[in-house]
Amino acid sequence: MSASLPFFRYHPDPLASGSIRAAAETCACCKRNRGWIYTATFYTAHEVNGRFCPWCISDGSAAERFAGEFTDSYGLDGVSEEVLHEVTRRTPGFHAWQDPHWLVHCQDAAAFVGEVGYTELAAHPEALDQLGTDMRLDGWHDENQLEHFLTHLGDGATAMLFRCTVCGTHLAYADAS
Numbered sequence: 366m367s368a369s370l371p372f373f374r375y376h377p378d379p380l381a382s383g384s385i386r387a388a389a390e391t392c393a394c395c396k397r398n399r400g401w402i403y404t405a406t407f408y409t410a411h412e413v414n415g416r417f418c419p420w421c422i423s424d425g426s427a428a429e430r431f432a433g434e435f436t437d438s439y440g441l442d443g444v445s446e447e448v449l450h451e452v453t454r455r456t457p458g459f460h461a462w463q464d465p466h467w468l469v470h471c472q473d474a475a476a477f478v479g480e481v482g483y484t485e486l487a488a489h490p491e492a493l494d495q496l497g498t499d500m501r502l503d504g505w506h507d508e509n510q511l512e513h514f515l516t517h518l519g520d521g522a523t524a525m526l527f528r529c530t531v532c533g534t535h536l537a538y539a540d541a542s
């Protein structure tokens with residue numbers, strides 16, 4: 366069934382991430398029951414009675430009708446206007462403790478893979494290294510504390526894993542309540 370869902374370049378598996386789920390629910394935009402519904406963030410000043418189907422996300426109609434965005438543009442630096450619009454207005458967001466944001470690599474938005482713990486993150490050493498480096502820059506100067514935080518990801522705090530759409534490198538940021 367999922368083969369018929371629209372493809373999202375910057376969020377290729379929204380079923381795995383839980384952003385889109387099977388549901389017999391009427392879409393707040395097209396008013397049709399398509400069998401699938403979007404469950405994550407949408408920012409708008411308008412009142413929206415219900416949730417959206419993946420098709421109204423993909424073609425931009427939900428974002429346009431309600432003048433909203435699925436993801437904040439925070440962090441999307443150095444990408445083209447076109448990419449910025451595709452990520453914020455035509456790509457499903459995801460569930461996170463803090464406001465979700467997108468990572469950038471090779472001057473393009475990266476594709477969101479999912480929320481992961483240490484084991485899954487360690488399978489991509491480059492992402493683990495990059496996250497550690499970012500956290501040191503953020504003020505984590507105690508290496509033991511940093512090591513403890515990273516190895517306990519998945520137990521409280523988690524990592525949001527992305528994959529560069531150009532070079533394939535994995536990258537991540539940490540999310541905590």
Ligand SMILES: [Zn+2]
Pocket residue numbers: 392393394395396397417418419420421
């Ligand atoms: Zn719809």
Ligand SMILES: [Zn+2]
Pocket residue numbers: 470471529530531532533534
């Ligand atoms: Zn890259």
